[in-house]
Amino acid sequence: MVKYRSFFIKLVIFIVLVAILDQIVGLGFDYLRKKTIQYNPEFKTLKPYYVVEKMNTDIVIIGASTASRHYIPKQISDSISMSVYNCGLDGCYLLSQCCLINTILDRYTPMVVLWEIGEQSLSPRNDEYDHVDYFFPYYTNKHCKLYINAVDKYQKYCMFSKMYQNNSDIDKYLQALLDKETFDHGYWPLPNNGKHPVNLGKDKINNLVDENKLELLDQTLFRLQDAGVKVLFVQSPQYHDGVAKVSASYQELLSVAYKHNIPFMNYSNAIDDSLLFSDAEHMNEKGARVFMDMFIPSMKTYLR
Amino acid sequence: MTFTSFEFLLFFPLVVLLYNLIPQKWRMPFLLIASYAFYISMQPVYAVLLAGVTITTYLFARGISKAGSEKLQHRLEVIGIIVVLLPLAFYKYFNFINETIQLALSSVGLSISMPHIELMLPVGISFYTFMAISYIVDVYNEEVDFEPNILVTGLHLSFFPIVLSGPIERAGNMIPQFRQMNRSTPSDLTAGLKMMLWGYFMKLCVADRLGIYIDAVYGNIPQHNGTTLTLAMLLYPFRVYADFAGYSLIAMGVARCLGLKIMQNFNRPFFAMSVSDFWQRWHISLIKWLTDYIYTPLSFMLRSWKMWGIMTALMVTFIVSGVWHGAAFTFIFWGIFNGVFLCLEAVTQKQRAKIEDKYNLKHKWWYILICCVVVYLIFAFSQIFGRCESVSQAFGVMGRIFTDRGYPFVNQSVLYGVFFIIILFIKDFRDEFFSMRFLLFENNNIVIRFASYLLVLFLIITFGVLDSTQFLYFKF
Numbered sequence: 001m002v003k004y005r006s007f008f009i010k011l012v013i014f015i016v017l018v019a020i021l022d023q024i025v026g027l028g029f030d031y032l033r034k035k036t037i038q039y040n041p042e043f044k045t046l047k048p049y050y051v052v053e054k055m056n057t058d059i060v061i062i063g064a065s066t067a068s069r070h071y072i073p074k075q076i077s078d079s080i081s082m083s084v085y086n087c088g089l090d091g092c093y094l095l096s097q098c099c100l101i102n103t104i105l106d107r108y109t110p111m112v113v114l115w116e117i118g119e120q121s122l123s124p125r126n127d128e129y130d131h132v133d134y135f136f137p138y139y140t141n142k143h144c145k146l147y148i149n150a151v152d153k154y155q156k157y158c159m160f161s162k163m164y165q166n167n168s169d170i171d172k173y174l175q176a177l178l179d180k181e182t183f184d185h186g187y188w189p190l191p192n193n194g195k196h197p198v199n200l201g202k203d204k205i206n207n208l209v210d211e212n213k214l215e216l217l218d219q220t221l222f223r224l225q226d227a228g229v230k231v232l233f234v235q236s237p238q239y240h241d242g243v244a245k246v247s248a249s250y251q252e253l254l255s256v257a258y259k260h261n262i263p264f265m266n267y268s269n270a271i272d273d274s275l276l277f278s279d280a281e282h283m284n285e286k287g288a289r290v291f292m293d294m295f296i297p298s299m300k301t302y303l304r
Numbered sequence: 305m306t307f308t309s310f311e312f313l314l315f316f317p318l319v320v321l322l323y324n325l326i327p328q329k330w331r332m333p334f335l336l337i338a339s340y341a342f343y344i345s346m347q348p349v350y351a352v353l354l355a356g357v358t359i360t361t362y363l364f365a366r367g368i369s370k371a372g373s374e375k376l377q378h379r380l381e382v383i384g385i386i387v388v389l390l391p392l393a394f395y396k397y398f399n400f401i402n403e404t405i406q407l408a409l410s411s412v413g414l415s416i417s418m419p420h421i422e423l424m425l426p427v428g429i430s431f432y433t434f435m436a437i438s439y440i441v442d443v444y445n446e447e448v449d450f451e452p453n454i455l456v457t458g459l460h461l462s463f464f465p466i467v468l469s470g471p472i473e474r475a476g477n478m479i480p481q482f483r484q485m486n487r488s489t490p491s492d493l494t495a496g497l498k499m500m501l502w503g504y505f506m507k508l509c510v511a512d513r514l515g516i517y518i519d520a521v522y523g524n525i526p527q528h529n530g531t532t533l534t535l536a537m538l539l540y541p542f543r544v545y546a547d548f549a550g551y552s553l554i555a556m557g558v559a560r561c562l563g564l565k566i567m568q569n570f571n572r573p574f575f576a577m578s579v580s581d582f583w584q585r586w587h588i589s590l591i592k593w594l595t596d597y598i599y600t601p602l603s604f605m606l607r608s609w610k611m612w613g614i615m616t617a618l619m620v621t622f623i624v625s626g627v628w629h630g631a632a633f634t635f636i637f638w639g640i641f642n643g644v645f646l647c648l649e650a651v652t653q654k655q656r657a658k659i660e661d662k663y664n665l666k667h668k669w670w671y672i673l674i675c676c677v678v679v680y681l682i683f684a685f686s687q688i689f690g691r692c693e694s695v696s697q698a699f700g701v702m703g704r705i706f707t708d709r710g711y712p713f714v715n716q717s718v719l720y721g722v723f724f725i726i727i728l729f730i731k732d733f734r735d736e737f738f739s740m741r742f743l744l745f746e747n748n749n750i751v752i753r754f755a756s757y758l759l760v761l762f763l764i765i766t767f768g769v770l771d772s773t774q775f776l777y778f779k780f
Binding site: 003004006007010013014017018021025154157158161163164166167168170171 | 310311489490493494716719720750754757758761762765766767768769770
């Protein structure tokens, strides 16, 4: 019995030490994140944190990789004399985008939200939570908590650990400390390689609508409207085969836009020059400039 | 539920706690129920297959033990092995055999469509089938006594730490322990938790970090140059080692926490000085099984062929090993590749031993280093067959490694992975050459021990890939 007692005492001491280490590591990572954002705010690996903590421009661009690659903040701000930040995050889809907007609204109220939306935005996806870790440091925020806890039934227990919250984050901060690479207010251009994209994309007809996504989008749009924020839905050009927009997800998006009186600017088939695309989903830098030339005059009309 | 899932972190302590609290006579049935619960959480339907194989094994072992004549015993042994092998043959090799027949017939101008069935491979079938066969054979050879309690046999084949990916345990080691079912001692718990901690480090920090890079390269071979393929080829053995040895260590640790000892499955294979030495350190339970049940009887049968008999036995053994690993020609080529090198070693063994003794080479560090590097490269090349989808793809990769140069593709996963390989290598190096020095987990000073546990735990939680990736050997 003495041996068992000694074992359990040591086990309890070890668990206490783990808890203490966990808190110390969490504080260390929080400090590191704040310092690196201060030192290198435009660095690519820090973008989600910069958007949540610091960004305070008049116009906010929201979306996934098509947003981050297609919208050039400088071109927009030069034409409209308002500050612009491209908050597009690769691999972050509607649930993540709603979480991001709500987190931004908790801190300040932008004047305009340009929301890059796609016909599959309301469809269920397997990779919906691939970048949920961007929001781990902000777990105390109710919107982030809701999004994170939806990953699976055990996620909320994992989030007790600060070490877990900062899993795989160290290289983001180290890169930001060692590299001074900057972007134009969140815009990540794809290079003009002069090659045609490998494949013409095939339009996917997905007739599934995720009701949770629909409800969250509705709530977020109501909140934006109550705050007096102007919202534009935009679908940027794709190198696709141009099948008619018949999916249930797309029809639902149109209904939502109509219900909230949101203009839906659809440029998905506006450009068919393959040399302006890096792949079926994304334009290269040259293509993005052409798109901006088309988009900005119409945007100004809607914002008057 | 797997070892890396959250549910296991709840399941495991609960099982250990209840196991130690309940009366001794109930521990064995309790572990059996827990083992089946563990298996059902992965593949509910195939638990029926596991039970079927268990009952079949039990009945044939019983028949052998009660048979009146040697002839009847032998017949029951052979029939028992065939019957137990049938599910494995069906689920794993049915489509492969049919495709091979179809290919052979089409090569002579005959076009016949063979049936193809989409089947999910029952997890662990390769492992528990081999355990069942070894039990039948050991009962026949009177190396173990027949176990009259079917629940003990059931636990031997379904014991949850080893049912999914081994080690391929022997009845002679496990059944006596299952009969005893002693409570875990504090040293069992401490030793077991330490093994689990290091096993999780190997799996989550080394194997899965490297896996992100290696899968990205092998998933898009045409896009990568020969230098990148070389890097992936060189890192892949570490990935497989960390994944499989990590799993085995976790399994050993879980069993040890229950007061049960299972066999070591890896013994620092990258310090082997010859291919034969390597195969005595890598997947020890499988190699021992193949040695005891295929190589030794076959080489005895062919003893009149002298060296040719040994070489034939080696080639057959490794082709069987290849076939066990997967129903594809790539695995057969893998087996042949390794078998050829073992044969070369067997043929040149006397001459090499003479030279090594003459110049006392085995005590020279540069000779040890060269041998280890050569053995590593041989294994790394053989693993190209294991990783590629086809033999032609594997040969294509090999060709490009020697011809296609360029700047390698590197991402942060490979940088993390290499950093953790260095830690793993240092630990194995210490275990191999300085086992009683530079102790951390085994240090007498509790501060050093706790600091090392905390450091490893910090590395696992902060740098490990925590999104429940599969263990590689589940697919076998």
